[in-house]
Amino acid sequence: MKNMILIVLMLVLVTTGCMGARPMPEAMQPDQIKTVMGKVADWQIANPSKHHPADWTHGALYAGMTAWAQMADTDDYYQALLKYAETCNWQPHKRIYHADDHCVGQMYIEMYKKYRDPKMIAGIQERFDYILANQPSLELKFGIKGGQDRWNWCDALFMAPPVWAKLARVTGEQKYLDYMLKEWQATTDYLFDKDEHLYYRDSRYFEQREANGKKVFWSRGNGWSYGGLVRVLEELPEDHPARPGLIEQYRLMSAKLMAILPEDGMWHSSLLDPVSFPTKEASGSGFHCYGLAWGINQGYLDEKTYLPTVMKAWTTLVSCVHEDGMLGYVQPIGADPRQVKPEQTEVYGVGSFLLAGSEVYKIAVRQGMRAKKVVVSNPLLAFRDSETIELPWSDAVKAVPGLNKNNVAVFEFKTNRLLTTQVVEDGKNSKLLWQINLAPGEKKYYWIMKQPENLARPESTLTTFGRYVPERMDDFAWENDKIAFRMYGKALEVETVSSGIDVWCKRVDYPVVNKFYETGDYHEDHGEGGDFYKVGNTLGCGGAGVYGKDGQVHMSRNFRKSKVVANGPIRTIFELSYDPWTVDGVELSEVKRVSIDLGSNLNRIESHYQTIADHLTLAAGIVTDKKTGESILTPQDGWIAYWEDLGKIGRVGCGVVFPQGPELTGINAAGHLLLTSTHPMDTPLSYYAGACWNKVKEFDNLTKWLDYLKAFKQKIDHPVQVEM
Numbered sequence: 001m002k003n004m005i006l007i008v009l010m011l012v013l014v015t016t017g018c019m020g021a022r023p024m025p026e027a028m029q030p031d032q033i034k035t036v037m038g039k040v041a042d043w044q045i046a047n048p049s050k051h052h053p054a055d056w057t058h059g060a061l062y063a064g065m066t067a068w069a070q071m072a073d074t075d076d077y078y079q080a081l082l083k084y085a086e087t088c089n090w091q092p093h094k095r096i097y098h099a100d101d102h103c104v105g106q107m108y109i110e111m112y113k114k115y116r117d118p119k120m121i122a123g124i125q126e127r128f129d130y131i132l133a134n135q136p137s138l139e140l141k142f143g144i145k146g147g148q149d150r151w152n153w154c155d156a157l158f159m160a161p162p163v164w165a166k167l168a169r170v171t172g173e174q175k176y177l178d179y180m181l182k183e184w185q186a187t188t189d190y191l192f193d194k195d196e197h198l199y200y201r202d203s204r205y206f207e208q209r210e211a212n213g214k215k216v217f218w219s220r221g222n223g224w225s226y227g228g229l230v231r232v233l234e235e236l237p238e239d240h241p242a243r244p245g246l247i248e249q250y251r252l253m254s255a256k257l258m259a260i261l262p263e264d265g266m267w268h269s270s271l272l273d274p275v276s277f278p279t280k281e282a283s284g285s286g287f288h289c290y291g292l293a294w295g296i297n298q299g300y301l302d303e304k305t306y307l308p309t310v311m312k313a314w315t316t317l318v319s320c321v322h323e324d325g326m327l328g329y330v331q332p333i334g335a336d337p338r339q340v341k342p343e344q345t346e347v348y349g350v351g352s353f354l355l356a357g358s359e360v361y362k363i364a365v366r367q368g369m370r371a372k373k374v375v376v377s378n379p380l381l382a383f384r385d386s387e388t389i390e391l392p393w394s395d396a397v398k399a400v401p402g403l404n405k406n407n408v409a410v411f412e413f414k415t416n417r418l419l420t421t422q423v424v425e426d427g428k429n430s431k432l433l434w435q436i437n438l439a440p441g442e443k444k445y446y447w448i449m450k451q452p453e454n455l456a457r458p459e460s461t462l463t464t465f466g467r468y469v470p471e472r473m474d475d476f477a478w479e480n481d482k483i484a485f486r487m488y489g490k491a492l493e494v495e496t497v498s499s500g501i502d503v504w505c506k507r508v509d510y511p512v513v514n515k516f517y518e519t520g521d522y523h524e525d526h527g528e529g530g531d532f533y534k535v536g537n538t539l540g541c542g543g544a545g546v547y548g549k550d551g552q553v554h555m556s557r558n559f560r561k562s563k564v565v566a567n568g569p570i571r572t573i574f575e576l577s578y579d580p581w582t583v584d585g586v587e588l589s590e591v592k593r594v595s596i597d598l599g600s601n602l603n604r605i606e607s608h609y610q611t612i613a614d615h616l617t618l619a620a621g622i623v624t625d626k627k628t629g630e631s632i633l634t635p636q637d638g639w640i641a642y643w644e645d646l647g648k649i650g651r652v653g654c655g656v657v658f659p660q661g662p663e664l665t666g667i668n669a670a671g672h673l674l675l676t677s678t679h680p681m682d683t684p685l686s687y688y689a690g691a692c693w694n695k696v697k698e699f700d701n702l703t704k705w706l707d708y709l710k711a712f713k714q715k716i717d718h719p720v721q722v723e724m
Contacts, residue, residue: 033361044325044350054093059106065081066107081107153201154199162232168235197253212272212273219268223285226253266320277338281331298373374447375724376389378439385599390424394428400449408451462480462569465513466564474490474492476559478594480600482599484504484505485502497557503531503540505691539555547667559576561577590609591608601699602657618676619675623672629644632706640674641653642655653702655689657716
């Protein structure tokens with residue numbers, strides 16, 4: 001939806017120097033990465049663990065399996081996750097305070113974002129609310145009774161903090177984030193070695209030493225901590241005061257892990273004594289690879305410096321996958337470095353492998369090309385569907401040399417997919433568009449880049465469309481996947497004089513305008529919808545005019561000229577020009593710009609008036625001169641609605657929504673439901689107007705239509721935040 005986007009800051013450019021010339025090994029080709037990830041995931045599902053499904057071991061698996069489900073080409077993995085979650089009744093495990101029993105919440109919250117059922121997060125939220133009301137205060141020394149009610153072992157930093165951070169995001173409750181950061185800092189102050197930049201597993205290891213005299217730093221324990229740090233940073237607001245400190249810690253750990261990678265390409269179970277533990281270890285290495293690749297993709301780590309480590313680590317991780325898909329070389333459950341065998345596996349190792357693959361895949365897709373990172377955040381605690389993200393095209397071109405409308409690509413981090421894009425060429429106002437869905441409070445990451453050669457360019461199956469229709473008395477008709485509209489041209493003035501908006505109802509998401517005009521049979525519903533709404537000489541469903549001293553709405557006559565500015569797939573924009581007319585002795589003329597986006601039932605309308613008057617009282621509204629219908633007039637809320645009964649055809653809902661700004665007056669008179677405002681003539685009148693049909697399940701009753709208008713108003717008043 002146009003103008004729903006707030007450009008906050010231009011920030012991170014992922015530059016690669018000469019990395020584009022570096023050939024990627026076969027294991028780091030996108031298709032190979034997806035193949036091996038699917039193979040490992042399938043083996044694990046076919047060979048389920050005997051651990052309790054809400055256990056921490058499964059929690060780690062679910063984190064990786066969720067990342068894989070988001071990028072897989074089937075919903076089978078989501079179905080597997082739903083089965084696991086239903087088995088657990090969407091509850092955390094039994095111990096109230098223990099971080100291990102919270103880990104499963106990472107998956108629950110991600111599933112809530114997709115399936116929108118509040119029960120999916122109710123259990124973990126109830127648990128955390130109890131903890132906040134009854135906060136433990138024991139010291140962090142390991143082994144004391146009740147000590148693990150706090151995070152006194154480094155594994156805990158993967159198990160619990162990401163859940164607290166994710167819950168803070170989707171609920172908007174700062175209290176969850178505050179508690180998490182307080183406890184994170186306490187654990188870090190206690191267990192993080194400021195010389196080695198690694199975590200002790202717990203206080204028992206402060207004085208222990210390996211055979212070579214080095215301190216004991218367990219690989220998987222640091223993998224838990226490092227992976228947890230990454231997952232917290234993903235959720236933490238970009239401007240949060242704790243972020244710089246966490247990023248600094250992340251960079252310190254990254255540099256250390258790169259420096260100590262053994263020659264065989266994977267970290268051993270003891271990070272500082274790989275000789276005493278000579279076998280590669282997959283679970284810790286998976287988390288390390290995951291975290292390093294994440295940093296490259298986010299722009300926090302220099303790619304030229306760190307990519308060789310990621311390439312070596314991922315290639316060696318893939319060598320741990322057996323022919324049947326079993327991931328080997330996974331250290332069994334423990335708390336310290338131990339010897340590892342090729343045939344040993346565990347579900348948490350699979351989780352770390354899938355997380356690593358989800359980030360390495362991004363590197364493989366980009367192949368060293370320049371990319372501009374974009375962060376999109378939803379400030380509302382509401383789901384936002386078909387949200388159009390728009391960025392100045394000039395900024396995109398400056399950020400990525402050689403970019404043009406034919407090679408531009410937008411890559412979504414969460415799904416590891418390219419998205420459909422549209423470049424609207426409109427002079428200085430040219431925009432790059434793409435569409436996304438957002439959960440409450442959700443934050444998502446994207447790259448603007450050139451089309452990768454190793455991925456197919458996406459083609460939209462849906463589109464917006466509009467055209468001038470001279471063969472039908474100068475109509476202009478337009479549509480998207482939800483609804484269709486038309487306005488009247490000069491030739492129709494022999495029977496109808498109106499700048500009002502007509503509604504064409506649709507049952508289908510594909511274009512129908514051309515078909516309806518071609519057949520001429522669109523006043524009967526043949527399964528796709530049709531033209532059942534009557535406009536006459538009125539505003540119809542969302543037209544605008546001048547509210548005169550006589551208490552009447554004075555519209556222009558039918559449009560004289562039309563111009564298509566953009567025509568899908570995401571947005572269609574057109575302009576209609578009207579001849580001058582006179583209201584209360586004042587002459588004025590109008591150019592109306594209309595735009596419609598995919599997924600929206602409302603158009604954005606800008607009426608540009610030319611007149612010598614400084615201000616006029618303008619009105620946008622809905623005709624109500626019907627025998628039946630329900631009017632909803634809420635000027636204080638910035639919107640109005642009408643629910644019209646068309647008999648056997650069903651009911652059509654109309655709505656008009658104004659953004660924040662103008663002081664509005666509601667009027668129900670002269671056959672119209674109106675919102676009026678005294679408006680300066682040097683700025684356009686901007687508002688949204690559109691319709692629905694109750695034969696479509698989404699709007700099968702009035703309440704759903706009113707809820708849609710309320711939510712729409714919230715969205716335009718609280719645009720998503722975009723950091724480029």
